Amino acid sequence: MYDYIKGLLIETTPTQAVVEAAGIGYRLEISLQTFTDIQNSKEVKLYIYYYVKEDVALWYGFASKEERAMFMLLINVNGVGPNTARMVLSSLSTAELKTAIVSDDVNKIKAVKGIGLKTAQKIIIELKDKVAKGADASTLPLGAMVKDPVAEEALGALMMLGFSKQASEKVIGDILRQNSGSNVETIIKLALKRL
Numbered sequence: 001m002y003d004y005i006k007g008l009l010i011e012t013t014p015t016q017a018v019v020e021a022a023g024i025g026y027r028l029e030i031s032l033q034t035f036t037d038i039q040n041s042k043e044v045k046l047y048i049y050y051y052v053k054e055d056v057a058l059w060y061g062f063a064s065k066e067e068r069a070m071f072m073l074l075i076n077v078n079g080v081g082p083n084t085a086r087m088v089l090s091s092l093s094t095a096e097l098k099t100a101i102v103s104d105d106v107n108k109i110k111a112v113k114g115i116g117l118k119t120a121q122k123i124i125i126e127l128k129d130k131v132a133k134g135a136d137a138s139t140l141p142l143g144a145m146v147k148d149p150v151a152e153e154a155l156g157a158l159m160m161l162g163f164s165k166q167a168s169e170k171v172i173g174d175i176l177r178q179n180s181g182s183n184v185e186t187i188i189k190l191a192l193k194r195l
Contacts, residue, residue, distance in 0.1 A: 005061070006045040009038060014090075017061055019044060028061030029082070031071075032090035037063035051075075051082050060086065070094050077126045079119055088112050088123075100124075101131045151176060154187040163195050171195055 005028070007021030014035045017028045028046060030038075038044050046061035047068045060082060062068040067089060074085035088097065091112040100108040101124050109120040151172055158168040171191045175182065179190070 002048055002050065004045055004047045007043065009041050009044045012039055015086075017044070017046070019046060019061070026059060028059045029086060030061050031067065031086050033067060033093055034061060034063040058082070064094070067094050070097060073127055073130060074123065077119075077123050079122060084114055084119075087114055098131050101127050104128075150182070150184050150187065153184045154191065157184070157188055158191055158195070161192075163191075167195060 005019050005021050005026055007019045007026075009017060010020050010025055011018040012030075012035065014032050015030060017030050017035070017038065019026050019028060028048065030046075034046070038046070044063075046063065047065050049060040049062070049068055049071060051058045051060060060068075060071065062071065071082075071085050071089060074080050074088060075082055080088075088109070092100065092108070096108070099105070104124055106117065106120045106124060109115055109123055110117055115123075154172055155165070155168050158172075159165055168191065171194045172187060174194075175187050175190050179186070182190070
């Protein structure tokens, strides 16, 4: 899994950026928040998230790890896809969104175009504890964090063995918190004892 891309900012719009790295132009979907941060830059470093679903494969780029982490939290809420998450992060800064979630401000979230009352309530219910605890990549379940290659490989192996993604992610997340720096083999062995 790639973590970031660093290179020349060739083109930018409020929704997309083209970054050239090693002679290749990467088109990234971005939020208005990221656009504001990078629009006058010549060289950028964007944290990325690769989204694949059936016939769609898109790269999302973020000016900060914090914004990417919030994006990943949002897309794990049932009914919130990447475009909706990007719309939320274009309408509210990461700090404003966290405040709205923690303070149960349904109206602030509902004011985002495309977000109805039920979705706003779901975002608050599902994310309040994670945001209140200051969730970041080390405290989120694997599915809601930036996946490192070792954890991702272990997850793939466990799923091929027939274990559910959700259960495997939880166990891998626990293992990595207790034994950071474990290799794939160690993670799988420990996970098999717990699953």
